[in-house]
Amino acid sequence: MSWRWGYDYGYFPPSRPRKAKGGIKAQSKRGTFGESWWARRWITVLESFHIGARLDRGRSYARRGQVLSITINKGMVKAKVQGSRPSPYQVTIKLKALLAADWQKLARALSRQAIFAAKLLAGEMPQDVEQAFHEVGLSLFPVKLKDLETECSCPDWSNPCKHIAAVYYLLGEEFDRNPFLLFTLRGMKREELVELLGRTNDKTTARKAQRKSTPPPQTAEEVFLPSEPLVADASGFWDGGSYADDLFGEVQVPPAPAALVRRLGNFPFWRGAERFLNAIEAIYAQASPRGLDMVLGESPESKVPSPGSRVSGPESRVPHRRGIDGTD
Numbered sequence: 001m002s003w004r005w006g007y008d009y010g011y012f013p014p015s016r017p018r019k020a021k022g023g024i025k026a027q028s029k030r031g032t033f034g035e036s037w038w039a040r041r042w043i044t045v046l047e048s049f050h051i052g053a054r055l056d057r058g059r060s061y062a063r064r065g066q067v068l069s070i071t072i073n074k075g076m077v078k079a080k081v082q083g084s085r086p087s088p089y090q091v092t093i094k095l096k097a098l099l100a101a102d103w104q105k106l107a108r109a110l111s112r113q114a115i116f117a118a119k120l121l122a123g124e125m126p127q128d129v130e131q132a133f134h135e136v137g138l139s140l141f142p143v144k145l146k147d148l149e150t151e152c153s154c155p156d157w158s159n160p161c162k163h164i165a166a167v168y169y170l171l172g173e174e175f176d177r178n179p180f181l182l183f184t185l186r187g188m189k190r191e192e193l194v195e196l197l198g199r200t201n202d203k204t205t206a207r208k209a210q211r212k213s214t215p216p217p218q219t220a221e222e223v224f225l226p227s228e229p230l231v232a233d234a235s236g237f238w239d240g241g242s243y244a245d246d247l248f249g250e251v252q253v254p255p256a257p258a259a260l261v262r263r264l265g266n267f268p269f270w271r272g273a274e275r276f277l278n279a280i281e282a283i284y285a286q287a288s289p290r291g292l293d294m295v296l297g298e299s300p301e302s303k304v305p306s307p308g309s310r311v312s313g314p315e316s317r318v319p320h321r322r323g324i325d326g327t328d
């Protein structure tokens with residue numbers, strides 16, 4: 001049995017974590033963490049600090065589901081990690097938030113290229129976003145180990161310990177799903193960043209407009225359009241009248257199951273042993289043809305169409321022109 005040096009200048013056997021129930025399990029089963037470049041960049045930065053074997057133990061904790069909860073706020077992460085003691089350890093990770101003046105400079109740098117705002121609004125981190133930070137003397141990712149202020153209630157004197165390292169890795173996977181969390185750690189949430197970029201872009205557009213000739217004023221007819229008269233027949237209002245046979249087009253089983261769910265990405269801090277998308281896609285694949293069967297009023301014993309099959313004509317009319325699983 002191996003032993004290690006303790007606080008009391010004696011020896012004690014190495015501790016083993018208690019089995020956690022309902023913990024957050026890493027989607028990565030082996031190899032590296034993170035699929036997107038920004039998630040891998042986060043992990044690469046941490047590993048460049050030469051933390052050592054604590055990162056290896058942290059990976060093991062993350063994959064075993066020892067992290068019970070993670071809360072991300074501006075400049076701070078709070079987590080609970082199940083260790084060898086009955087009560088979970090309390091973990092705190094702080095990353096210095098940027099000042100308001102820094103965000104103003106950054107917004108001007110980001111607004112110079114429309115692709116930055118477009119990709120951020122689409123939930124994707126632009127490849128050159130770090131360059132925009134560097135242009136104004138800032139950094140999106142930690143530069144030095146001391147940029148991260150960490151604390152854990154465990155008795156391990158190492159900082160960061162394996163409990164903190166486990167949270168590091170799970171954060172990297174969560175950045176895959178939501179890159180805006182990186183901006184939250186720097187002190188600005190997604191809604192605030194989008195609003196700031198919008199205001200900055202509006203000011204830039206206004207300045208450009210001032211350089212051009214002012215368009216002629218609108219006439220009263222252009223500004224105030226006449227309103228349509230209300231229908232006097234109350235029954236016509238409530239009944240809605242008749243519909244054309246092809247008003248709603250056709251209904252079909254979506255060729256790709258759970259397309260909308262796939263666009264939304266993985267469930268935040270997923271706790272299941274199987275990937276969320278893998279589990280939900282199988283359910284959608286079975287539910288979609290059955291839902292089509294119900295909409296068309298067919299019996300369960302009737303033949304279920306295969307994915308991608310179409311039904312048209314009057315019998316295909318449904319309340320909305322969408323697939324059964326809500327996809328367009």
